[in-house]
Amino acid sequence: MNQFPLLSTTLLILLFLEPALARDSLTLAVGYGGRRMITTDGGQNWTHDTRWVEKGGDDNELLRGACYGAGTFVAVGGSKIAPIIVSKNGIDWQEQQLAGGWLGDVAYGNGWFVAVGGGGSYLRSKDGLKWSARQRNKEVKPGYPRHYREIAFGNGLFVAVGDKGRRTISANGVTWSEDQTIKEKLNRQNILFAKGRFVIIGSGGYLTTSQDGLSWSTPQSPTTEDLRSILWDGKKFIVTAKSDLIISNDGLNWRKVAAQGGVPSTIYYDPVAKTYFGFSWRSRKWTSPDGLNWKRHDDSGKNAITAIVSTPSTPKTKPE
Numbered sequence: 001m002n003q004f005p006l007l008s009t010t011l012l013i014l015l016f017l018e019p020a021l022a023r024d025s026l027t028l029a030v031g032y033g034g035r036r037m038i039t040t041d042g043g044q045n046w047t048h049d050t051r052w053v054e055k056g057g058d059d060n061e062l063l064r065g066a067c068y069g070a071g072t073f074v075a076v077g078g079s080k081i082a083p084i085i086v087s088k089n090g091i092d093w094q095e096q097q098l099a100g101g102w103l104g105d106v107a108y109g110n111g112w113f114v115a116v117g118g119g120g121s122y123l124r125s126k127d128g129l130k131w132s133a134r135q136r137n138k139e140v141k142p143g144y145p146r147h148y149r150e151i152a153f154g155n156g157l158f159v160a161v162g163d164k165g166r167r168t169i170s171a172n173g174v175t176w177s178e179d180q181t182i183k184e185k186l187n188r189q190n191i192l193f194a195k196g197r198f199v200i201i202g203s204g205g206y207l208t209t210s211q212d213g214l215s216w217s218t219p220q221s222p223t224t225e226d227l228r229s230i231l232w233d234g235k236k237f238i239v240t241a242k243s244d245l246i247i248s249n250d251g252l253n254w255r256k257v258a259a260q261g262g263v264p265s266t267i268y269y270d271p272v273a274k275t276y277f278g279f280s281w282r283s284r285k286w287t288s289p290d291g292l293n294w295k296r297h298d299d300s301g302k303n304a305i306t307a308i309v310s311t312p313s314t315p316k317t318k319p320e
Contacts, residue, residue: 025272032056033303042273069108076103109153114173116148124173154193169213194232201227222256
């Protein structure tokens with residue numbers, strides 16, 4: 001016979017379960033072929049690995065970017081058309097397709113999901129399901145690449161970056177500044193907001209950082225290798241290059257660290273599980289105890305991972 005009243009038993013169960021629930025993280029990875037999978041143990045084991053096609057390419061099934069906000073995962077991508085998919089749990093998805101070309105990335109802030117993409121396009125949504133009409137930032141000059149590939153939110157602002165050093169800011173996802181910087185040789189950029197600042201990395205060892213999205217400082221980079229992926233682990237920024245890592249405690253002063261065991265192209269830090277993990281082409285998994293020493297594992301499929309994001313919302317990561 002149960003010696004505890006029903007109420008006491010319920011409370012005891014909740015007390016036992018609560019610490020475990022508090023420790024759990026939910027992380028989503030998306031990629032080629034419409035691939036989606038989740039982990040709740042900091043990247044050690046992945047479940048609900050699903051896809052639209054088995055071996056996707058740079059096509060309408062490609063998921064390029066993802067974010068989490070308002071209790072919702074949103075992922076975008078595509079080629080000639082843009083798939084937008086939405087989920088509360090990373091398992092059950094609502095899907096739609098928008099005309100007008102691909103979307104490169106999506107971020108959440110100020111109560112809005114904001115997506116950016118090809119041709120300098122941008123649009124926004126409150127819930128990830130109903131989107132505003134696609135708009136396009138003005139052309140820099142005839143024939144010049146206009147694509148936005150990455151977006152981050154922080155300090156009340158969205159900052160979008162793209163080809164040839166394109167960079168623009170917005171507080172609401174509707175009104176955008178003119179492109180601030182054009183660098184002919186800056187082919188690709190990646191952006192992260194953490195520690196109160198935006199950090200942009202790119203080809204040729206390019207680094208720049210800003211707190212307000214307007215005034216940018218360009219620290220001395222310790223490498224000329226293309227920079228591919230960036231994370232913040234609560235103490236330091238870690239950036240992957242082709243063969244090395246560069247790290248910084250403040251985003252301003254950087255140093256190179258020899259990578260032990262190789263370097264994944266996409267790296268991520270789960271602040272709940274306190275684990276580092278990543279992926280390289282096509283789907284080889286990596287784990288690390290400290291973000292500096294990496295171990296390769298078996299391939300996890302035929303569709304490469306393009307973006308990783310966790311709930312509650314944490315700085316996301318994308319490869320070059």
